[in-house]
Amino acid sequence: MHAVGVAAHAFASKGELYQELAAEMDALLAGESDGIANLANAAAAIFDRLPDLNWAGFYLLRGDVLVLGPFQGKVACTRIEVGKGVCGTAVTRRASICVEDVHAFPGHIACDSASESELVVPLMRDGQVFGVLDLDSPRLARFDSDDQAGCEALAAIISRHLAVTPSA
DSSP, X not given: OOOOOHHHHTOSSHHHHHHHHHHHHHHXXXXXXXXXXXXXXXXXXXXXXXXXXXXXXXXXXXXXXXXXXXXXXXXXXXEEETXXXXXXXXXXXXXXEEESOGGGSTTOOOSSTTOOEEEEEEEEETTEEEEEEXXXXXXXXXXXXXXXXXXXXXXXXXXXXXXXXOOO
């Protein structure tokens, strides 16, 4: 698990943290046309700024399979079928999924045995899912509705900055 940055403690609320991170993300990704570069920087910024994460990154949809994209954390699962695990289920539902206890999620795919909770947010363009933002934490119930709303805002910013779907 990475060290919690000092900046994360400077905010009175999660909402303020996510507002600041959204502004930083928008500026960070502006002007860069390469999708992989933008996803790599987005994963690094999220991992650095959000406390209690052991994994932050992206899976990109290739047919009926999510393929590992840029991330921060331990080695990850390379491919996840749509409809499988939390990531694949989020694609099928076309909606974010916040899981308080991954061990209670039917069909959870354990890429890192230290993960206890997970938040997955679909990346959308023109109403279609093209990938997911995936966050894991070693803390049970780490994510709540504020995290979900904040990460959905981040996913919208990231999606807007990706001019074309990054190639695998």
